[in-house]
Amino acid sequence: MRYALQRFTQFLIVFFLVTFGVMVFMRIGLNKPGDPARTMLGGTVSQELIDSTTAKFHLDSNYFVQYWFWLKGMLTLDFGYSAPNNMAVTTYLKPRVLTTVFLGVYSIFFALVIAVPLAVYQAYKRDRSFDKLSSFATFFFISVPAVVLAPLLKYVFIDWLAWFPRLSSKIYPWDDLVGHFKNFFVPVLVLTIPLAAVWTRLLRADMVQTLQSDFITLASAKGVPPSRVLWGHALRNSVFSLVTSVGFQLGGLVGGALIVEAYFNMKGMGSLLVVAILSSDLFTVQAVSAILVACVVLVNLGVDLSYALIDPRIRHARALS
Amino acid sequence: MSNISQASSRDTGAPLLELTDVKTHFRTRRGLVRAVDGVSLTLERGKSLGVVGESGSGKTILSRSIMGLLPTKGTERHGSIRFQGQEIGNLGRKQMRHIWGREMAMIFQDPMTSLNPLMKIGRQITEPLEIHLGMDKDNAWATAERLLQDVRIPEGARRLHQYPHELSGGMRQRVMIAIAMACGPTLLFADEPTTALDVTVQAQILDLLNDQRKERNMSLILVTHDLGVVAGHTDEIAVMYGGKLVEKAPTRVLFADMKMPYTEALMQSIPKIDDPSHTRLLAIGGRPPDLVNPPNGCRFAPRCLYARDRCLTEEPPLRATDNPEHTYACWYPVGSAEYYQAKARLAETPVAVGGLD
Numbered sequence: 015m016r017y018a019l020q021r022f023t024q025f026l027i028v029f030f031l032v033t034f035g036v037m038v039f040m041r042i043g044l045n046k047p048g049d050p051a052r053t054m055l056g057g058t059v060s061q062e063l064i065d066s067t068t069a070k071f072h073l074d075s076n077y078f079v080q081y082w083f084w085l086k087g088m089l090t091l092d093f094g095y096s097a098p099n100n101m102a103v104t105t106y107l108k109p110r111v112l113t114t115v116f117l118g119v120y121s122i123f124f125a126l127v128i129a130v131p132l133a134v135y136q137a138y139k140r141d142r143s144f145d146k147l148s149s150f151a152t153f154f155f156i157s158v159p160a161v162v163l164a165p166l167l168k169y170v171f172i173d174w175l176a177w178f179p180r181l182s183s184k185i186y187p188w189d190d191l192v193g194h195f196k197n198f199f200v201p202v203l204v205l206t207i208p209l210a211a212v213w214t215r216l217l218r219a220d221m222v223q224t225l226q227s228d229f230i231t232l233a234s235a236k237g238v239p240p241s242r243v244l245w246g247h248a249l250r251n252s253v254f255s256l257v258t259s260v261g262f263q264l265g266g267l268v269g270g271a272l273i274v275e276a277y278f279n280m281k282g283m284g285s286l287l288v289v290a291i292l293s294s295d296l297f298t299v300q301a302v303s304a305i306l307v308a309c310v311v312l313v314n315l316g317v318d319l320s321y322a323l324i325d326p327r328i329r330h331a332r333a334l335s
Numbered sequence: 336m337s338n339i340s341q342a343s344s345r346d347t348g349a350p351l352l353e354l355t356d357v358k359t360h361f362r363t364r365r366g367l368v369r370a371v372d373g374v375s376l377t378l379e380r381g382k383s384l385g386v387v388g389e390s391g392s393g394k395t396i397l398s399r400s401i402m403g404l405l406p407t408k409g410t411e412r413h414g415s416i417r418f419q420g421q422e423i424g425n426l427g428r429k430q431m432r433h434i435w436g437r438e439m440a441m442i443f444q445d446p447m448t449s450l451n452p453l454m455k456i457g458r459q460i461t462e463p464l465e466i467h468l469g470m471d472k473d474n475a476w477a478t479a480e481r482l483l484q485d486v487r488i489p490e491g492a493r494r495l496h497q498y499p500h501e502l503s504g505g506m507r508q509r510v511m512i513a514i515a516m517a518c519g520p521t522l523l524f525a526d527e528p529t530t531a532l533d534v535t536v537q538a539q540i541l542d543l544l545n546d547q548r549k550e551r552n553m554s555l556i557l558v559t560h561d562l563g564v565v566a567g568h569t570d571e572i573a574v575m576y577g578g579k580l581v582e583k584a585p586t587r588v589l590f591a592d593m594k595m596p597y598t599e600a601l602m603q604s605i606p607k608i609d610d611p612s613h614t615r616l617l618a619i620g621g622r623p624p625d626l627v628n629p630p631n632g633c634r635f636a637p638r639c640l641y642a643r644d645r646c647l648t649e650e651p652p653l654r655a656t657d658n659p660e661h662t663y664a665c666w667y668p669v670g671s672a673e674y675y676q677a678k679a680r681l682a683e684t685p686v687a688v689g690g691l692d
Contacts, residue, residue, distance in 0.1 A: 141408070228449040234428075235404055236463040236514065237436030250453050325453055326498040 017332050021318070025311045029304070034081050036303040040296045041077065053294055054097040071095070071297075084300065093304075094297030096290075103301045107286075111305065112186070114282035116198055117274065118267035121205035122260060128206070129213035129256075134244050136214070137221030148214070155211035164204045164277040171200050201278045205271065209263065216259055220252035227251070250324060257324070261317035265310035349420045351521060351554050352378040352401070357414035357424070359393075359400040366627040370396040372578035373414070375653075378571075380521065383548060383555035385565030385586070387601065388575035391623040394558045397575065398524045401556075402439055403431040419521070436463040440515035442544075444527040446507035450499040457495030460514050467518045482513040486543060505536035509543065516547060523548065526558045541568050562598075563605045566590065571660075574598050577624040577634035580653065584661035594656065594663035594670070597635045633665065641667055641677040 041050060051068040052059070067073070071094065072080045087094060093103035136145045172178050178196050187194040224230060225248055233247045234240075272284035283302055290298035322329045359371040371393045378384050388394045399405050401416055403426060416424035423434065443449040451459060460482060461475035470478065476495065483491030486509040499507055508528060515523055525544060529537035545568050548555045557569055565572055565586065572589045574582040574597065582595040593599050603617040621638040624630055630637055636646035643666070651664045667673035 228443050228445060229451045231404065232441070232443060232449050232511075232514070233451065233462075234432075235402065235435050235441045236517075237432050237434075237466055238462055239432065239466070240428075247451050247454070251451070327452065327500050330498075330500070 021315055025315065028311050029307050032307045033084075033300060033304050034077075036300055037081055037084065037296070038077055040294070040299055041080075043294060050296075054296055067095075067097070084297075088304065093301035096295050096298045098290075098293045098295050099298075103297050107298075107301055110281055110283050110286045113280050114267060114271055114275070114284065116194075117201060117205060117271045117280070117282060118264065120198060120202040121209060121271075122263060124202065124206045125209035125213055126260070128210040129217060130249075132210075133214045133217035133221055134249060136218045137225055137248070138240065138244055140222055140225070145218075149218075152211040152214045155207050156215070158208070160204055160208065160273045161277075163207060164201075164274060167200050167204055168278070171203075201274045201280060204274050204277075213256055213259060217252060217256050220255055221248055224248045224252045253324065254321065257317055257320055261313050264313040267309065349417070350377040351380040351419060353415075353417040354401070355415040355417075357397070357400060357416060358412070359396055359405065360411040360413075362409045362411065363627075367411075368626045369578050369629060370626055371400055372626075372629070374575070374578075374580045375414075376573055376580065376583060378522075378554050378556070380554055381548070381552045382571065383545070383557060383569040385569035385572040386556060386558045386575060387560065387562055387565055387572060389560055389601075389619075389623050391626070392575040393578035393626075394560075394575045395526055396578075398441070398526055398556055398558050402435065402441060402524060403428065404435075404441070433467075436520070437467040437518045438520055439522045439524065440518070440520040441524040441526065442508070442511050442515050442528045445531045446504055446511050447499075447531065449511060450507055452499055454498070455495065456497055456499065456502070456510055460495070460510070460517055463514065463517045478517070479513070482517060483510075485516070485547065486510070486513045488513075504532050505540065508532060508536075508540050512540075512543060512547065516551065516553075519551060520553060522554045522556065524556045524558065527560070528557070529564060530559070530561075537564070544568070561605070562601050574601070577629055578626055579634060579664070580662075581635065581665070582661075582663040583653075584658070584663075588658060588661050592656070592661070592670070594661070594668035595635075595665050596639050596641050596669060596674075598663075599669050640681060641674050643667060643673065643677075 043053075049064065049068075050073045051064045051071075054073075055064060055067060072083050084094065091104055093107060095101070096103050096106070099106060132148060136148050139145045172180065178199050179193075185193045185197045221244075230243060230248055233243045238247070271282055272288070274280070275282040275285045283305070287299065287302045289295075290302065322332060354377070355375050357371060357374045358369070361368040361370060374393075374397060376384075386394045386397060396405070400412065401418075403423065405412075407428065412424060414424060415422060418434070418438070423431070426434075450456075457476055457479050460479040461470070461472070464470045464475040464478055465472070479495055480491040483494055488494055488506060488509050494502070494506075499510075502510065508531075511528075523544075528544065529540050532540060541564065544555065544557075547553070555569070557565055559565055562572075569586050572582075572584060572586050573580055574589075574595060576595075576597050582589070582593065582598050584593075589598065590602075593602065597619075600617070600619045604619060606614075606616060619638060624634050624637070630647070631650070632648045633639070633642070633646045633651050636642040639646065645666050649666070651666045653662045653664045655662050667677075
């Protein structure tokens with residue numbers, strides 16, 4: 015209980031610091047040429063609009079007051095107003111967020127589906143030709159950057175084989191499931207391949223180490239079949255680095271998807287953030303940062319909780335503190 | 336006490352375990368490591384055998400060779416291992432799996448690292464019961480509780496739901512014993528089962544092992560570097576050096592009349608209760624032989640205080656004393672004329688024994 019409270023306090027502190035920091039830096043940028051509202055709205059707008067915008071978003075107050083009003087808006091899911099798009103941030107943020115979430119969740123899911131069995135089997139067949147070949151392959155795919163992989167896979171699957179349509183990000187699974195998956199397949203693959211490669215290597219290394227433990231030898235000496243030794247005894251003892259890495263990846267989802275979003279012209283949060291920063295779109299930047307911070311902190315919390323779920327020693331140590 | 340499935344008694348009249356010229360060699364970059372180099376011995380049903388030697392004498396590899404628990408890659412196995420009349424020396428892991436846990440079980444040295452830290456004690460004990468005996472969950476857990484009783488762990492029902500880190504070292508070793516005995520094996524290996532434990536707990540664990548052996552009519556192979564450990568707990572002792580068996584005898588006979596200077600040296604390196612305090616222990620000088628290039632002749636000769644030229648060139652065969660159960664491999668055994676000559680010479684010249692200091 016005390017642990018949970020501690021974690022929640024941490025979450026709040028990080029959240030406030032980051033969102034406030036983002037606001038201050040954006041405001042410093044906006045203030046530079048003169049009036050923040052004028053900068054935000056662009057050169058040729060009426061004085062009334064500037065005045066009303068200033069008043070509405072408290073741009074003339076000090077940072078703390080402005081931040082306070084922004085926070086209040088957040089509570090009612092009012093993320094403010096995007097001047098360059100001339101609409102409420104909330105309305106056009108939703109599809110962006112969804113696109114990125116789909117990209118991230120699918121790629122992480124498929125990377126795990128590939129990495130875990132591969133790593134387990136590699137560790138089992140350690141130093142045999144299968145292991146060596148796979149190690150080479152994973153090393154290769156780690157080294158291929160997304161900017162190379164994206165055009166390559168696009169050429170193969172979309173242009174040459176024509177298995178998948180040219181992309182539009184507007185298909186939701188509840189509208190057209192097959193279309194949705196066809197749409198996301200290639201971009202997700204671009205993200206999945208390097209992830210799967212990294213995770214395979216990570217898990218293989220830990221598995222190899224675990225398989226040398228005494229308790230694994232004991233499990234074999236009990237007559238436990240190899241598959242059960244691997245999946246029942248060794249894997250659980252080997253997943254800690256993997257869980258940590260998956261956590262980082264989930265947290266860094268937006269940044270990671272940036273190249274793919276840009277290349278496949280999928281309107282996600284990564285590309286949104288870049289455009290928003292360049293166009294001094296204060297409230298969009300702040301909304302995206304808020305979501306990011308929340309994601310990172312929550313995922314970290316999830317990672318910590320899953321450590322405790324996996325390892326009774328951590329669980330018990332925490333129960334005592 | 337409980338009457339959990341006793342070991343299946345396939346009485347063939349043959350000894351339980353019969354090793355003939357067992358060799359285990361590892362291919363390494365340095366060359367072929369002859370970890371076990373031609374060991375022959377037999378073990379009767381229900382008897383206990385102590386395998387004694389320094390680190391690197393091959394005692395652990397010997398027990399793992401018998402169990403077939405060695406990595407297959409880079410390992411060469413020669414000779415014959417007959418278990419319950421059946422040749423198992425050439426079986427792969429897949430076939431051995433049905434023997435492991437069921438007919439042969441092993442207790443490891445370090446109870447702190449030998450239990451799965453993420454799995455409840457109960458789960459670790461019931462696993463072999465479910466796999467080998469096909470017990471359902473309730474039955475297996477009830478059996479596990481009885482097993483904990485057998486190894487004298489109080490509050491078994493509660494302990495079963497605990498994790499290894501919640502138990503002391505001695506408790507964990509008891510759990511290990513419970514796991515090993517779960518399916519009522521006929522042969523139990525205990526590889527330095529007390530080395531990692533407090534002295535006060537060591538005797539308890541050894542007594543427990545011995546009691547369980549007698550009660551269940553198991554055979555026990557107790558691997559240790561400590562002659563003191565095997566003294567009161569085994570029927571026979573086999574002394575290993577450099578991958579070879581150098582002396583073997585019933586325990587009483589060995590302690591009364593040891594033939595190998597190596598056995599004698601091991602004996603002298605144990606503190607004795609009636610020595611005055613601050614008596615210096617005799618260490619064996621030098622180090623165990625390189626098993627890639629073992630010395631010619633007797634492998635112990637380079638470190639032996641009584642070695643002569645013949646020892647360095649000609650390897651002594653295993654031969655019996657008047658007692659056919661007592662065999663040793665030495666040209667000039669303890670008690671021979673040459674032994675006393677050498678001893679007298681050593682007494683005159685006050686060299687530090689075995690290169691100590």
